[in-house]
Amino acid sequence: MGMVSDIKRKTLPTIAKVVGLDNHQPLHHFLTESPWNVKELRRQRLEFILYILQGRPIVLIIDETGDKKKGNTTDYVKRQYIGNLGKTDNGIVAVTAYAVLSGMTFPLIFEVSKPRERLQPGDKYLTKPEIAAMMIKELRSMGFRFNLVLADSLYGEQRVGRLCRLEATANPEGESGKNFIQILNDFHLNFIVAIRSNHKAWGVTGSEVKYSEWQRFKRVFSNLSSENRYIREIICGDNPEIRYWKITTDKEEVPKNTTWYVMSKFPEITPREVGNFYGLRTWVEYGLKQSKNELGWADFRLTNYPQIQKWWEIVFSAYLLVSLHSEQLLKFPPQSESNFSSHPWWDQGNGWNNILNNLRLILQPFVLFNLIKPWLQVFTVPKLSEGFFKLQMLVNNLTRSIFQNFNIPYLYFSSA
Incomplete structure (x- = not known):
């Protein structure tokens, strides 16, 4: 109830006041000493989502979110690239999997990214794409069905193939999405992922790249407003399943900050569908924003990750509680x-x-x-x-x- 309430900062003393506790120590004990199991609560939450979905497939969005943290006393905090800040800073980062069903978002899984330098006994270093691949395996094993997977360029890049240089850009982390893409292929999943403009694609050299004509389409946003966008296909490679696209807000100037390169594996997809399907990625940004601004994702004052994990699981549960009141999840909310x-x-x-x-x-x-x-x-x-x-x-x-x-x-x- 404290997470859902409209208090601005979800600190334990403030939550205690709005839920009628004389002090916040019982809430602190609930996070630090109470023996409830995060994995068991997650399992129950995911099984409940499956029950609500009744076999309906979802759009799965993989992304990560980071939060600035001072010092290095908090587990897995280090100076690292934080995507939602767009820069390197001292903080903690988690990979997240959100679902979209007919315009309604709800969270599925999160997993902290453990920097190599901050590993604890028993930890194994995994890149963010490897974490995402494990998350997809877990969701698939539980029975979730995906009609589309969306991710950014960190997950969309591969090391295989010959260079097809589109434009020169930098990858802030230098990580590869090879394992992630392989998992998508192993499960025969459709996907649309961002790629860098100097992406390595199969088949041709930079001088042989061809482009289709620009096509205008209406990009429809979550508030139902729309904006003109332009898309064209990049003819690059001889794999008919994998196609490449360039999307921009201005086909004449092609500004770097509003131009995207996209790779798709989706049979018979149209350019307009590519543009609007890829635009669904903004829904996870919306979800992450609501988790942070409204439900207190980053408001924890804890340093031990198992306790932070409990905090985040409560946030995900609160987010789902709100989503459950939607017409998309329940026929009659x-x-x-x-x-x-x-x-x-x-x-x-x-x-x-x-x-x-x-x-x-x-x-x-x-x-x-x-x-x-x-x-x-x-x-x-x-x-x-x-x-x-x-x-x-x-x-x-x-x-x-x-x-x-x-x-x-x-x-x-x-x-x-």
Whole structure:
């Protein structure tokens, strides 16, 4: 409940206040001493997602997220390239797998990237593409189905083949996605991945590269706005399954900061589909942003990774709780049958953030009572306490009946 609430920083003392605890030590104990198992909670969460999906395939997006951290006391923190910051800095990085289903995001798996210099006894060094490959294997073994896998250039590059130089760019980490691409091929998965402009492709030298004519298409964004983009195919190689594309916002100037090179393996895909499918990668950026800004992904004050791992798993669980209220995941989401929508501040949108705002409205009586409760210990106002209690019971009873009908978890508030 603290993660979902609208407090800006999800620190344990602040969470304790809004959930009605006298101090934050029980929450700290829950992260540091309580014996609950992260892998078991993850397994239950993923199995629940499979139950909700009912065999429907998803778009899988692989990316990583990093957070600046001072010093080197936190496990696996070092000076390294942090993609979402676009620079090298001191911090911790995790590889993440998010799913997209008809425009709704929900997280699946995360795994910390362990720098070679910070390995602990029993650790094995893995590159980020190797971590991503392991994550896909795990998801596949559980029964997840993917109709498309999206990733950036770190995962899209390969060492094989002869050089097809498109433009000169730098790879900040110099890592290869060979193992990652092999896993996708082993599972016969369709993919669209970014590549560097000096990507090594099969078959031809730089002087033999050919281009198709530019085609304009409408890039549709998550807020349903659109923008003109241009795409053309790069005829480079003799493998009919693998195709290469150049996408830009301006076909005349071709600005470097808004021009992308893409490799696809997707039978009979059209240029417009390439542009819009690859654009789905922005959904994971949206998901990572919400995890950080709204749910407190980076707000932990812990140095031991097993404890950080618990924090991150709680964030993923909170994110899923919000996603479960969407029409995309449930044919008839709980809010569609409730009286909550008569609240004058109720958000009628169906995006993830719209749903989060509505859940926060449902949380409001509980949170506000916990914040005002210390004053009621100073001044006795019986009717105020009774009014809050009655309002919370009304919300609880409505929430319980709706959520039990849909067989999904629900928030239960008690400040009595």
